[in-house]
Amino acid sequence: MTGWYADYFTADYWSFARHEYTAERTAGEVAYLAETLREHAPGRRVLDLGCGVGRHAVPLARHGFEVVGVDVCAWALDRAAEAAGRAGVRLGLRHADLLAAPDLPEADAVICVQAFGWGADAEQRALLARVRERLVAGGVLILDHSNVSAILSRYEPTARFEAEGEIFDFLRSYDPVSGRSRGELRVTRRETVTVLRDDVRLYQPNEVAALLRETGFDIVRADADFTAGSPVRPGTRYVQFVAVAPARPEPAVLDHARSEPSAGEVDLRWAPDEVEYVREAVDRAWARAAGEPGGLAETARRYALEDPYGGARAAPVLGRHFGADLPADRVVTGAGTTGLLNALSALAAPGRALLCTPYAHPDLPAWAARRGAALHVFDPADVAAPELVARLRPSMVLVERPGVRGDLLPPGRVLELAEAVSGAGGLLVIDEACAAYAGPGVSAVPLTARARGLVVLRSVSKGYCCGGLRAGFAVASAGAADALRAVAPPLAVSPLSLEVALGLLEEGDVLGPLRAAVAEAKPELVAALRGLGREADPGHPALPWVTVEGDAPPGVLGRPLRHRAGGPALTRISVPLSAARRRALREAVAGGRAG
Numbered sequence: 001m002t003g004w005y006a007d008y009f010t011a012d013y014w015s016f017a018r019h020e021y022t023a024e025r026t027a028g029e030v031a032y033l034a035e036t037l038r039e040h041a042p043g044r045r046v047l048d049l050g051c052g053v054g055r056h057a058v059p060l061a062r063h064g065f066e067v068v069g070v071d072v073c074a075w076a077l078d079r080a081a082e083a084a085g086r087a088g089v090r091l092g093l094r095h096a097d098l099l100a101a102p103d104l105p106e107a108d109a110v111i112c113v114q115a116f117g118w119g120a121d122a123e124q125r126a127l128l129a130r131v132r133e134r135l136v137a138g139g140v141l142i143l144d145h146s147n148v149s150a151i152l153s154r155y156e157p158t159a160r161f162e163a164e165g166e167i168f169d170f171l172r173s174y175d176p177v178s179g180r181s182r183g184e185l186r187v188t189r190r191e192t193v194t195v196l197r198d199d200v201r202l203y204q205p206n207e208v209a210a211l212l213r214e215t216g217f218d219i220v221r222a223d224a225d226f227t228a229g230s231p232v233r234p235g236t237r238y239v240q241f242v243a244v245a246p247a248r249p250e251p252a253v254l255d256h257a258r259s260e261p262s263a264g265e266v267d268l269r270w271a272p273d274e275v276e277y278v279r280e281a282v283d284r285a286w287a288r289a290a291g292e293p294g295g296l297a298e299t300a301r302r303y304a305l306e307d308p309y310g311g312a313r314a315a316p317v318l319g320r321h322f323g324a325d326l327p328a329d330r331v332v333t334g335a336g337t338t339g340l341l342n343a344l345s346a347l348a349a350p351g352r353a354l355l356c357t358p359y360a361h362p363d364l365p366a367w368a369a370r371r372g373a374a375l376h377v378f379d380p381a382d383v384a385a386p387e388l389v390a391r392l393r394p395s396m397v398l399v400e401r402p403g404v405r406g407d408l409l410p411p412g413r414v415l416e417l418a419e420a421v422s423g424a425g426g427l428l429v430i431d432e433a434c435a436a437y438a439g440p441g442v443s444a445v446p447l448t449a450r451a452r453g454l455v456v457l458r459s460v461s462k463g464y465c466c467g468g469l470r471a472g473f474a475v476a477s478a479g480a481a482d483a484l485r486a487v488a489p490p491l492a493v494s495p496l497s498l499e500v501a502l503g504l505l506e507e508g509d510v511l512g513p514l515r516a517a518v519a520e521a522k523p524e525l526v527a528a529l530r531g532l533g534r535e536a537d538p539g540h541p542a543l544p545w546v547t548v549e550g551d552a553p554p555g556v557l558g559r560p561l562r563h564r565a566g567g568p569a570l571t572r573i574s575v576p577l578s579a580a581r582r583r584a585l586r587e588a589v590a591g592g593r594a595g
Contacts, residue, residue: 003099004199005118006072009052012187012194014076016161016168021055030059032226033111033142036242037065040140040220043108047134049098049127050115054080054091060111061089068092068105099123104134113144114238117201121211124201125351128215129372137247141217142240144226148179148202150237165190179203205232205239214351215372217243261557264591266576266584268552269559271544273578275465277514282466285503289496300496308490309333310498314473317502318458322475324446330481333493336472337433337459338363343488344396344429344455344474348373352426353394359404359561359570361431368396377565380409386420393424400431401444404561404572405547406539408435414444415451418477422453427480430456436463437518438542439509445475455480460501463511470494471501518544521582522575528589529553529573536573544575555588 033056037046044065048057051069053076061067061084069091071077077093084091096102099119110131116124131141152174159170167188174181178201185196205222212219220242224230232239261267275282290296307313310333319326334340341364348354348364350372356365358377365375373395378388380399389397397417402408414430421428428451430444435458444456455476461467471493474484493501504510519541526546529536532553536546547570552558558571576582 003097003118004197006097008196008198009071009073010075013185013196014053014079015166015187016163016185019161019163026055026059029113029226030056030063032223032228032240033113034060034063034065036142036228037109037111037140040242040244041109042136042138042140045106045108047104047107047110047131049110049112049131051080051093052076052115054083056111056113057091058083058087058089061091062087065109066090066092068094068107070094070096070098070102070104072097098127101126101130104130106134106136107139108136109140109142110135111142111144113142114146116143116145116208117203118199119201121201125211125215125372128211128217129350132216132245132372133370135245137245139245140220141212141243141245143208143212143243144238144240145203145205145208146200147232147234147236147239148204149234151181151202153235174202179207205236205241208239208241211351212241212243213374216245216369216374218246219243264588265555265557266581266588267557268574268576268581268585269557269572271574271577273576273581274463274514274544276578277517278464278510281504281507281510282464282500284507285500288503289499292499296496299499300494302495304491304495309485309488310493313498314502317506318445318473318475321505321508322440322443322445324449324475326445326448326475330448330476330478332474332476332481332484332488333498334472334474334488335470335492336461336467337431337457338472339470339492340457340472340474340484340488341429341431342367343484344427345371346487347396347427347483349395353392354396354398355389355392355394356398356564357400357403358563358565358567360398360400360564361433364396364398364429364431365564375564377563380417381407381413385413386416389417389420389424389426393426394421395426396429397421397426398429398431400434402434402438402540402543404570405537406543408438408442408540411444411447414447414454418447418451418454422451422477427453427455427483430454432456432458434462434543436460436511437515437544438540439511439515441509448475448477448480452477453480455484460504463514464504466501466504469497469501471497514544515542517577518542518575521577522546524582525573525575525585528585529556531589532556544577545572546575547572555591556585 046065046067048069051057051071057067057069161168169186171184181200183198187194222232223240224232224236311328311331315326315328315331345367348368353376354368354373355376355378418428448454459472526536534548534553538546549568552571558573561570
């Protein structure tokens with residue numbers, strides 16, 4: 001339901017406001033807005049939220065910006081259209097309630113001047129999240145608000161203003177508990193009295209700053225009274241926040257088709273030759289599934305209503321594989337680790353921190369950021385990591401184990417972090433999608449019986465070369481499992497995929513031959529990269545990749561990895577295992593040296 005503001009900012013209000021918003025004041029505000037937009041906006045598409053009669057939108061259009069004004073008051077939008085016509089500028093206008101999840105166009109910049117605080121805190125937060133969603137990467141928000149400290153320092157519960165035969169009486173009350181100011185404006189003319197009522201949440205600047213950060217904005221600066229660089233003080237009446245929408249990570253799969261190897265370039269982004277070392281085990285798993293009563297077709301048709309999260313079927317196999325006693329209710333199956341990460345993103349609370357490592361797989365951070373989580377980068381191995389968790393109180397901490405540099409976080413540190421995160425009311429998610437390479441003995445799965453708030457993710461994609469099965473497993477602490485089941489879709493893995501995946505795991509550690517091949521081939525890759533002028537970090541000996549700082553050398557195509565906090569970029573380069581790929585690497589090295 002639309003609020004009081006829909007009927008407030010009409011002709012009766014503007015009969016008073018035109019005396020306050022003088023041409024001189026408007027010109028100063030427009031000059032500030034235009035200069036700030038030129039400095040920070042990556043383009044010229046501007047949304048004016050709560051545009052009213054267009055007193056900023058029309059002049060900004062005259063400055064060459066492509067402005068769309070949004071307002072809930074049809075009367076004000078009509079006046080804005082008339083003003084644009086008189087000025088000879090093009091102005092887009094949309095009739096919408098800003099607090100009712102309006103459909104906003106994509107924009108390079110958003111301005112919101114004296115139109116913030118009409119709703120509850122949750123509504124203002126939702127509005128900012130929506131604005132964040134519609135801004136391009138690097139887009140700017142200029143958010144103006146009335147500083148409650150300044151208002152209360154001169155607070156008068158009643159006031160009167162007279163002009164041109166009209167009398168304007170103001171009655172106000174302020175509730176310091178809710179932070180809301182409720183008021184009444186009586187407009188008296190010769191024969192009529194009109195009463196307008198408002199209900200505004202007045203903010204301290206630090207409260208607005210917190211809302212901006214909670215919804216994913218980076219604050220560039222705060223200005224006083226439309227003066228760039230002027231410091232905000234307790235007595236500053238109007239505060240303008242300049243905030244940018246940083247680029248968000250995208251799910252990793254979207255990057256897979258964006259680059260192809262050029263002629264003579266060896267593609268070492270991934271390792272398709274790994275499958276030769278596990279093919280026999282995979283074939284045996286399929287054969288066992290085919291031997292089930294009714295064969296593959298009957299298994300595929302099975303509808304596991306009695307075990308919708310797969311825990312009853314998966315827990316015994318996972319328990320034997322990882323050497324842990326796993327009750328069925330602590331296991332959740334999903335459509336690969338990707339499906340489980342997507343479900344977990346729903347538990348990353350809007351406005352709360354999500355901690356991840358600098359080169360974390362982007363899927364969960366991307367989805368969590370879209371839900372309003374504030375991303376923070378940290379080093380889980382740092383001695384101060386538990387203290388950072390206690391200070392930021394994140395709703396979730398994501399750690400890849402092993403990390404991209406091949407580091408396996410020690411079990412003791414996993415337990416420390418789990419204790420700190422659960423103490424803050426959050427979850428520690430250990431993504432072990434790549435841990436299969438190192439064998440089941442390194443897994444953190446057994447720690448879920450000892451820790452609170454711990455979720456460990458496993459799959460049969462990396463190493464097993466069965467990503468197409470879309471079978472993933474979350475093994476969690478008791479309370480964490482309940483939270484995950486509340487958001488994870490049931491029946492997410494087909495019974496056929498589940499049987500094949502569990503058949504693979506039932507064989508125990510089948511990746512020994514692959515580890516031996518990696519150990520034999522990795523030194524050659526490190527030497528080859530050195531010959532091309534790149535020092536490689538070999539990482540854990542079982543992992544089939546190395547990393548180099550910066551770009552891959554000419555002749556080699558690797559997977560670029562961006563540091564989330566502006567640190568050095570890395571390139572991940574897979575170890576070639578087959579004779580053909582190793583020969584291609586040698587040819588690339590020879591070509592690079594000859595060049």
